[in-house]
Amino acid sequence: MSFADMDVDTIWMDGEFVDWEDAQIHVLSHALHYGTGVFEGIRCYDTEDGPAVFRFDEHLDRLYESAKPYNLDIQHTPEELKEATLELIRRQDMESCYIRPLSFFGYDSLGVSPKNCPTRTMVACWPWGTYLGDEALEKGVDVMVSSWRKHSSSQIPTNAKATGPYINSLLAGEEARSNGYVEAIVLNKEGNVAEGPGENIFMVKDGEIYTPGLAQSILDGITRKTAITLAREKGYTVHDEAVISRSQLYTADELFFTGTAAEVTPIKTVDDNEIGSGTRGPVTKDIQQTFFDLVEGRLDGYDEWFTYVDE
Ligand SMILES: Cc1ncc(COP(=O)(O)O)c(C=O)c1O
Structure with missing residues (x-):
């Protein structure tokens, strides 16, 4: 399903909640050219006790561990990312969803070394059913x-x-x-x-x-x-x-x-x-x-x- 057909309107980016259309980056961002980002895929399930994110801490731990070999210094604590995500889910009234945090080297220069490129971070979530087909x-x-x-x-x-x-x-x-x-x-x-x-x-x-x-x-x-x-x-x-x-x-x-x-x-x-x-x-x-x-x-x-x- 395309994002265009989804009832989604907010993304968390670098500490702010922004409108879906405004979550933009420069075309000369380092990550776009060299794939220098780390990410997670997490699910929030509609449980009998309300929406709940499954093994959130383990996913966040892996995000920060993924960043290590690349010296990508995520500028936010896991707690901040967690709070931002929960708030995103609440703001968009989702009962279940897929959650995508991403941290990447942004815009400064385009040598392979990301030395002066800022680290950018975003979290988005959207509804996502079965991955490999309904059957x-x-x-x-x-x-x-x-x-x-x-x-x-x-x-x-x-x-x-x-x-x-x-x-x-x-x-x-x-x-x-x-x-x-x-x-x-x-x-x-x-x-x-x-x-x-x-x-x-x-x-x-x-x-x-x-x-x-x-x-x-x-x-x-x-x-x-x-x-x-x-x-x-x-x-x-x-x-x-x-x-x-x-x-x-x-x-x-x-x-x-x-x-x-x-x-x-x-x-x-x-x-x-x-x-x-x-x-x-x-x-x-x-x-x-x-x-x-x-x-x-x-x-x-x-x-x-x-x-x-x-x-
Ligand atoms: C290459 C690869 N292997 C395995 C997995 C399964 O990992 P997880 O169960 O943490 O989603 C994923 C999904 O993220 C993946 O991309």
Whole structure:
């Protein structure tokens, strides 16, 4: 859905709430030329106790950690960003939404070094439903292994959510879509499974759960961590430092993606090979249902993971 069709009117920028149309930057801003920004993707869910941001602190921690390797000094505290976001949601009367904080090097000069460029920060939020299509959560998605490899964390920090490296995600995702698939799986430089362009990946084999470890050049996904916690609490064995080969994908009993945008999405085929019975498998369904019970506020014991908008 285009922003033009959304009921949104306010953005927080560098400490001020501004009209949506006025949130502008100069075309010679450093980040536009060199991808020098760091960002987050966060969801606010309409829980039984009102709108609540899921794992807000962890997302903000990751934003500040992402900024570190780039010496990007975010000029606002996490508390300020948090308050600004909650106020944005309130001002726009949103019950659920996707939240996008971004910090980037702005306008001063265009050497590759951002030395004198100011750090700019914005937060916006907008309504966002299922990421990979309405049927995806139930029926699963068709994916292909991309011909593009994920950059290695020895080339670009992969645990930092920086804007520039997302052109790798774009290449992989667009290649998949132009070939009729919904999403891609990217292999790392070593040829093992890394993740999706905007998702982590999990494999189920003989009742146990496997997901590539952080050394496999993946983003340290917050939904990944959530799924690991939920799965272990349900009694599953989870191997969270797995090394998964391409060929293991084809013989998996089940595969699923996790991500703030994708939530928990089953994968039904890889390169036209049916995974399991070619539909959402029982373990995926169990984790997915538990995940939605959690984020929609129906599970007890996870209160510290929610920041209520109206508290
Ligand atoms: C490359 C990549 N991997 C994994 C994820 C999933 O991370 P999270 O669950 O924190 O949204 C994302 C989404 O931000 C991503 O862009």
